[in-house]
Amino acid sequence: MKMRKTVAAAGITVLALFGTACGKDGSPEAKNPGGTTGGAPGAPGGTGAAKPELPTYTPKQGVALAGSKTFENATKRGKLVVGAKEDQPFLGSKDPATGKYSGFDIEIAKMIAAELGFGPDKIEFKAIASTNRENALVNGDIDYYVGTYSITDKRKEQVSFAGPYYIAGQSLLVRKNESAITGKDTIKGKTVCSAKGSTPLQNLQTNFPDTTTRVFDTYSLCVEALLSNQVDAVSTDDAILKGYAAKDPAALKIAGEPFTTENYGVGLNKDDAVFRGAVSDALDAHEKNGDWKKAYDATLGLSGSAAPAVPALVRY
Numbered sequence: 001m002k003m004r005k006t007v008a009a010a011g012i013t014v015l016a017l018f019g020t021a022c023g024k025d026g027s028p029e030a031k032n033p034g035g036t037t038g039g040a041p042g043a044p045g046g047t048g049a050a051k052p053e054l055p056t057y058t059p060k061q062g063v064a065l066a067g068s069k070t071f072e073n074a075t076k077r078g079k080l081v082v083g084a085k086e087d088q089p090f091l092g093s094k095d096p097a098t099g100k101y102s103g104f105d106i107e108i109a110k111m112i113a114a115e116l117g118f119g120p121d122k123i124e125f126k127a128i129a130s131t132n133r134e135n136a137l138v139n140g141d142i143d144y145y146v147g148t149y150s151i152t153d154k155r156k157e158q159v160s161f162a163g164p165y166y167i168a169g170q171s172l173l174v175r176k177n178e179s180a181i182t183g184k185d186t187i188k189g190k191t192v193c194s195a196k197g198s199t200p201l202q203n204l205q206t207n208f209p210d211t212t213t214r215v216f217d218t219y220s221l222c223v224e225a226l227l228s229n230q231v232d233a234v235s236t237d238d239a240i241l242k243g244y245a246a247k248d249p250a251a252l253k254i255a256g257e258p259f260t261t262e263n264y265g266v267g268l269n270k271d272d273a274v275f276r277g278a279v280s281d282a283l284d285a286h287e288k289n290g291d292w293k294k295a296y297d298a299t300l301g302l303s304g305s306a307a308p309a310v311p312a313l314v315r316y
């Protein structure tokens with residue numbers, strides 16, 4: 001804790017704080033945002049408790065998906081190309097030193113890959129911002145997308161989804177010393193930052209006409225703007241904001257309760273129903289065998305919330 005406070009006080013850039021490279025061994029930092037007891041929140045035992053471990057995945061042998069163009073392309077290529085976020089701590093985060101991705105969404109991507117016959121070493125992650133997701137899927141730039149992607153009817157006009165595999169809700173991130181913003185009913189006249197092409201931005205612009213929006217491609221840019229007093233709050237899913245707050249608890253906090261429901265789905269090309277069926281099966285298998293919970297505890301759970309119930313899959 002002492003070290004983290006010093007780092008924050010020294011004003012090291014926001015991105016450096018978010019980068020998972022802060023850990024000595026490249027592992028994610030800030031496991032213990034809440035106090036000095038040494039154990040990660042939710043980890044049994046308190047001081048000295050073992051760090052929750054990630055699941056390991058064994059790729060299935062002899063997978064065949066007749067009629068799936070996506071699978072055929074990946075098989076020819078010898079690897080999967082998966083879209084993800086690179087700046088969302090505990091969800092999808094890229095270590096700038098090693099180029100390795102980590103987080104809950106990344107684990108979900110690996111579970112799916114294993115069921116399709118691809119080991120984690122056969123996944124190429126591609127960082128794709130919120131606003132570019134539909135295009136990437138429509139154009140076939142990626143085989144699937146796992147990155148805090150809400151299932152919505154509007155998006156379903158262009159892409160399809162497997163899931164939901166997690167449920168989040170829009171929330172607000174403010175500076176630690178903020179007292180005026182305490183929830184969604186207190187953002188009138190305030191400037192709130194969100195990401196282009198996201199559902200939280202859409203919600204702000206539609207339902208909060210007296211709130212000024214500031215728009216960037218990524219939430220980490222919004223957080224930088226918040227820390228440098230250019231905006232009053234950042235708004236997106238609580239799961240994302242909790243990660244930023246956990247990385248910099250001396251400077252940031254969550255304000256109020258979530259005020260929307262965001263069902264996270266795996267983004268898919270709309271034309272490949274066979275592939276969608278396989279991805280749904282993969283989610284189902286790894287939710288049932290305990291990998292989902294294990295992955296949650298070792299990633300998102302570290303930002304301070306115990307594992308929620310796994311949402312029921314919706315197949316269509």
Ligand code: GLU
Pocket residue numbers: 130147148149150195197198199200236237262
């Ligand atoms: N879940 C929301 C969305 O899909 C916000 C997070 C994001 O932009 O990835 O738009």
